[in-house]
Amino acid sequence: MTGPVADVDLGCHLFRRLHEIGFDGRGMTRPSYGREENLAHALFMEVAAQYGLEMRRDWASNLYLTLPGRDRTLSVVMTGSHLDTVPCGGNFDGAAGAVAGLLVLCAWAKVGFRPERDTTLIVTRAEESVWFPLSYLGSRTAFGLLEPSALETPRSDDGLSLRHHMQDCGASPDLCGKAPVLDAAKIDCFVELHIEQGPVLLEADVPVGIVTGICGSTRYRSAVIHGQYAHSGATPRCFRSDAVMAGASMMTALHDAWIKAEAQGEEMTLTFGVCRTDETQGNFAAVAGRLELVIDIRSRDEALLERMNGLVIEQAFRVERDHHVRVELGPRTRSAPAVMDAALQADARTLAASLDIPFVSMASGAGHDAATFAMQGVPTEMLFVRNRNGSHNPDESMEMDDFMQGVRLLEHLLRKRAGSET
Structure with a gap:
């Protein structure tokens, strides 16, 4: 199969520039609605202008780069991802999908290919909710799904509101709920390329994954267990209100439930990514009086997520009783699971086989903007690219050969949906 060929040198240039923009001395830090994210968007606009692509921003400063189709009344084919990172993250999470989409449009523009539809x-x-505790913030604003009250949410690093950071980046938060937004009925499909953030493709020794679904989540980002500080030698066990032992008991019970769920053939993950005592008061010779922790549960099974959430609450009550502590779970945040489109999956498998691109079908344990599109009824698919060393860390390691295989599959899939007349 032939078609426009994406420019690997342009891809390397974009990744190199993104590294220069985001490098913090160890990894990548491009905060949501921050200077580095702005510079990354400006880079994409600079390249898009060189290739004659149409450019626009919505009220929340999501960026849209378009190669016009022959019939502009037809529903639009879309691809994309994000350019913000977690603190001290890698250079490929999100960026790989955005770069891939830009390479496809630039390759089409370079050879004069004009699709049937935009x-x-x-x-x-x-997209990275570590900065604002709001899942899929960019894609939700694009569809008009953000409540105006969310604009007062503080960013994790500086405490300034989402509204403030939006305004500082040239967005117009006062238009939230008023400005035109994406209409799912006018979108033919959405395809997002992304690095895999786990080891499945590495273990299978294949470069590309065709995604079947995206896990939802239930999360407690600011849980606190309040005990009572006491002398470690002078306080017998029966008189203790030990926050650490209460937390350990709660975490162990939830972990045991995870093991049981897996034994019954259910799929989920459970993570306690933060677990810490108060560094100013906790010490070697004291019973801990305070423990902070976060709870992150993910699954494609909504019923399992709700069952585990009920267990979190149940275990909180139990450790309060058994360990004489007080548990504040704090607000719960959540996202719903999303199923990828069967027809797009079938097309991707057929195209990958015809292009001699080895692949596996797999689920996504991480959340992505593609989930928002799918939940709005847009036919949606994700393509994963092999990546070493996981993600959300500086050691993400995607080979350009693997990336270009993913770009080649993305180009053929988008061209099939957009119309292939030249």
């Missing part, structure tokens, strides 16, 4: 790259804002 084909648009969306570069979303603020």
Whole structure:
């Protein structure tokens, strides 16, 4: 199969520039609605202008780069991802999908290919919810799903509101709930390329994954267990209110439930990514009076997520009783699971086989903007690219050969949906 060929040198240039923009001395830090995210968006606009792509921003400063189709009344084919990172993250999470989409549109423009329908790259804002505890913030704003009250949410690093950071980046938060937004009925499909953030493709020794679904989540980002500080030698066990032992008991019970769920053939993950005592008061010779922790549960099974959430609450009550502590779980945040489109999956498998690109079908344990599109009824698919050393860390390691295989599959899939007349 032939077609426009994406420019690997342009891809290397974009990744190199993104590294220069985001490097913090160890990894990548491009905060949501921050200077580095702005510079990354500006880089994409600079390249898009060189290739004659149409450019626009919505009220939340999501970026849209479009190669116009022959019939602009037809529903649009879309691809895209994000350019923000977690603190001290890697250079490929999110960026790989945005770069891939731009390479496809630039390759089409370079050879004069004009699709039957508009084909648009969306570069979303603020996908990484570590900065604002709001899942899929950019894609949700694009569909008009953000409540105006969320604009007062503080960013984790400086405490300034989402509204403030939006305004500082040239967005118009006062238009939240008023400005035109994406209409799912006018979108033919959405395809997001992304690095895999786990080891499945490495273990299978294949470069590409065709995604079947995206896990939802239930999370407690600011849970606190309050005990009572006491002398470690002078306080017998029966008189203790030990926050650490209460937390350990709660975490162990939830972990045991995870093991049981897996034994019954259910799929989920459970993570306690933060577990810490108060560094100013906790010490070697004291019973801990305070423990902070976060709870992150993910699954494609909504019923399992709700069952585990009920267990979190149940265990909180139990350790309060058994360990004489007080548990504040704090607000719960959540996202719903999303199923990828069967027809797009079938097309991707057929195209990969015809292009001699080895692949496996697999689920996504991480959340992505693609989930928002799918939940709005847009036919949606994700393509994963092999990546070593996981993600959300400086050691993400994607080979350009693997990436270009993913780009080649993305190009053929988008061209099939957009119309292939030249």
